[in-house]
Amino acid sequence: MKLVGVLLTIFGWLLPVVGLTMTSSTGARMFICILGIGITLFGIISVLNKAHLKTAVWKQ
Amino acid sequence: MTRCTWMKPCLWAAVVALLVSGLPAGAQGQTSAASAPAAAAPAPPPPAPAMDAPLDIKAAQPPSTDDLAAKGDAGGTSTGTVSDVVAADTKKGLTLADVVNQAGQNRIAINFVWTLVTGFLVMFMQAGFAIVETGLCRAKNANHTMMMNFMVYGFGLFAFWVCGFAIQMGGGAPYSTLGGIYPLNSEHVINVLGKPWGLFGTHGFFLSGASYDVGAMVLFLFQMVFMDTALTIVTGACAERWKYVAFAISSVFMGAITYPLFANWAWGGGWLSQLGANFSLGHGYCDFAGSGVVHAVGGITALALSMIIGPRIGKYNRDGSSNAMPGHDIVIVLTGCFILAFGWFGFNPGSTLAASGNGALRIGSIAVNTMLAGCTGSFGAILYMWIRYGKPDASMSGNGLLAGLVAITAPSGFVSTVGAAIIGLVAGALVCVSVEFVDRVLRVDDPVGAISVHGTNGIWGVISVGLFADGTSNYGGSWNGVNGSVRGLFYGDASQLVAQLIGVGTLIGGIFALSYISGWIMDLIIGQRVSAADELEGLDIPEMGALCYPEFVLKHYSPGTAAAAD
Numbered sequence: 201m202k203l204v205g206v207l208l209t210i211f212g213w214l215l216p217v218v219g220l221t222m223t224s225s226t227g228a229r230m231f232i233c234i235l236g237i238g239i240t241l242f243g244i245i246s247v248l249n250k251a252h253l254k255t256a257v258w259k260q
Numbered sequence: 261m262t263r264c265t266w267m268k269p270c271l272w273a274a275v276v277a278l279l280v281s282g283l284p285a286g287a288q289g290q291t292s293a294a295s296a297p298a299a300a301a302p303a304p305p306p307p308a309p310a311m312d313a314p315l316d317i318k319a320a321q322p323p324s325t326d327d328l329a330a331k332g333d334a335g336g337t338s339t340g341t342v343s344d345v346v347a348a349d350t351k352k353g354l355t356l357a358d359v360v361n362q363a364g365q366n367r368i369a370i371n372f373v374w375t376l377v378t379g380f381l382v383m384f385m386q387a388g389f390a391i392v393e394t395g396l397c398r399a400k401n402a403n404h405t406m407m408m409n410f411m412v413y414g415f416g417l418f419a420f421w422v423c424g425f426a427i428q429m430g431g432g433a434p435y436s437t438l439g440g441i442y443p444l445n446s447e448h449v450i451n452v453l454g455k456p457w458g459l460f461g462t463h464g465f466f467l468s469g470a471s472y473d474v475g476a477m478v479l480f481l482f483q484m485v486f487m488d489t490a491l492t493i494v495t496g497a498c499a500e501r502w503k504y505v506a507f508a509i510s511s512v513f514m515g516a517i518t519y520p521l522f523a524n525w526a527w528g529g530g531w532l533s534q535l536g537a538n539f540s541l542g543h544g545y546c547d548f549a550g551s552g553v554v555h556a557v558g559g560i561t562a563l564a565l566s567m568i569i570g571p572r573i574g575k576y577n578r579d580g581s582s583n584a585m586p587g588h589d590i591v592i593v594l595t596g597c598f599i600l601a602f603g604w605f606g607f608n609p610g611s612t613l614a615a616s617g618n619g620a621l622r623i624g625s626i627a628v629n630t631m632l633a634g635c636t637g638s639f640g641a642i643l644y645m646w647i648r649y650g651k652p653d654a655s656m657s658g659n660g661l662l663a664g665l666v667a668i669t670a671p672s673g674f675v676s677t678v679g680a681a682i683i684g685l686v687a688g689a690l691v692c693v694s695v696e697f698v699d700r701v702l703r704v705d706d707p708v709g710a711i712s713v714h715g716t717n718g719i720w721g722v723i724s725v726g727l728f729a730d731g732t733s734n735y736g737g738s739w740n741g742v743n744g745s746v747r748g749l750f751y752g753d754a755s756q757l758v759a760q761l762i763g764v765g766t767l768i769g770g771i772f773a774l775s776y777i778s779g780w781i782m783d784l785i786i787g788q789r790v791s792a793a794d795e796l797e798g799l800d801i802p803e804m805g806a807l808c809y810p811e812f813v814l815k816h817y818s819p820g821t822a823a824a825a826d
């Protein structure tokens with residue numbers, strides 16, 4: 201799951217970068233950026249961090 | 261003779277006189293018209309003095325050296341004259357070329373001195389970070405925490421000298437305010453999807469070869485102290501349970517690779533800075549002094565490593581609730597905050613890399629913006645804590661000041677004082693909310709609040725450029741190769757905000773991933789965290805071999821209890 205979280209993080213980063221070449225509309229680019237940041241945050245907070253919390257030292 | 265008799269001849273005489281007077285006028289007009297080209301033609305300009313012709317110095321009336329020797333110059337009106345301009349050829353004497361060259365060198369010299377002195381101020385911030393972090397940690401770890409902040413200077417500097425500076429700035433020439441620094445002109449660029457993407461520089465390793473250059477030295481010093489600020493942020497978040505050897509290797513890696521990569525993309529001519537030129541996104545990613553490049557990189561790396569290392573023993577209970585672990589010395593925390601606020605006068609105004617030409621006189625505005633944001637940052641934090649918890653919390657007030665300073669770092673060169681005050685106020689409240697979120701929701705232990713101060717507010721600073729940049733700055737007529745002044749959403753350019761958001765995505769996506777993967781590998785190979793026994797004893801003896809306070813009996817910390825047990 202940690203690897204999934206890392207991959208989601210990277211995907212969320214690359215999505216807006218690639219999106220720059222798909223549209224020239226400022227509004228569309230802004231939407232893709234916010235979507236990408238959301239995916240990245242989901243990857244870090246909901247996937248990666250949760251995987252770490254499962255084996256947290258205070259649970260042992 | 262009757263009236264009619266003499267009036268007729270008079271009238272005729274008047275008519276004749278009018279006709280005759282018109283002729284000369286007409287003739288003059290014609291003459292004027294004929295002579296107009298000659299009168300209107302501008303006088304030929306005097307011949308320009310030859311650049312290499314000797315000038316008549318005596319005409320400038322330099323003071324006599326005998327007079328100066330006898331009387332001195334109490335008023336300062338006779339010191340610094342034509343006699344002080346150096347002639348390239350003393351036999352020929354002073355020429356116009358000498359004077360023009362001196363003017364150019366004076367401009368660059370002013371910029372060199374400015375950049376170096378502000379760099380010295382930023383270097384002193386290391387002391388501020390050291391005592392802030394140490395004061396917020398427990399006394400049994402004080403030696404270890406101080407030593408991390410002390411040696412991060414050396415580890416980071418060495419890594420940056422070996423390869424970090426080359427990766428970051430090796431391809432960004434010309435740096436016009438510092439004389440060009442033309443040897444730093446090699447950027448590794450790939451062409452993808454029809455556009456050039458600058459990735460990293462390739463000149464300047466070990467500052468050798470052609471990069472053994474006076475301008476390169478100035479730029480290196482200034483960029484190095486910024487790099488070290490990013491590195492030292494991580495030590496605070498990972499304090500009290502980080503192995504010293506793991507810290508050392510992490511710092512070298514961050515100074516050599518992680519920080520310089522993003523800094524190249526933002527400041528070294530890399531792809532983020534070229535979003536404006538390549539994709540018509542405002543002026544590309546704009547980060548005047550480093551909310552993103554320095555603070556967010558540090559804060560996000562701190563988040564990644566804190567997740568890998570895990571929280572301190574006793575920080576969280578089995579049900580997930582957190583326990584406060586207060587620091588041991590508020591005095592040095594707040595003193596450290598003042599040192600940082602002082603050093604920030606080098607951080608932001610110094611980022612013009614100039615005090616002469618190219619809009620550099622905006623340094624006063626930048627300094628005032630910096631002060632204001634720090635001030636309102638502390639207001640935002642103290643008000644939040646006072647209202648929510650009934651007391652003005654000292655450590656959060658200090659973090660609020662720092663949050664405001666972090667947030668204004670990126671927009672400081674582009675916004676008005678009103679914008680700066682708003683940015684700081686939001687930052688002060690945001691840092692308090694973020695600390696609670698990181699602590700209680702993410703359950704990531706951060707002893708000093710570095711993730712919230714630098715990560716969260718670094719990102720807020722990056723976004724605020726895209727909102728509050730007001731279009732009044734003018735640093736040589738362009739920024740990142742795009743003509744005109746940087747302007748945010750509130751001043752008519754939404755595309756600038758898009759460029760900033762791509763920078764945010766790169767920080768929390770690309771830099772986080774790189775830091776996490778490198779930290780994960782290091783954890784597998786050498787282990788990042790100390791043993792539980794060492795952690796409970798305190799890292800000073802097991803890791804450093806000496807207590808920070810050997811003459812004091814340190815109280816035993818019992819999680820969840822108000823009183824200390826002996």
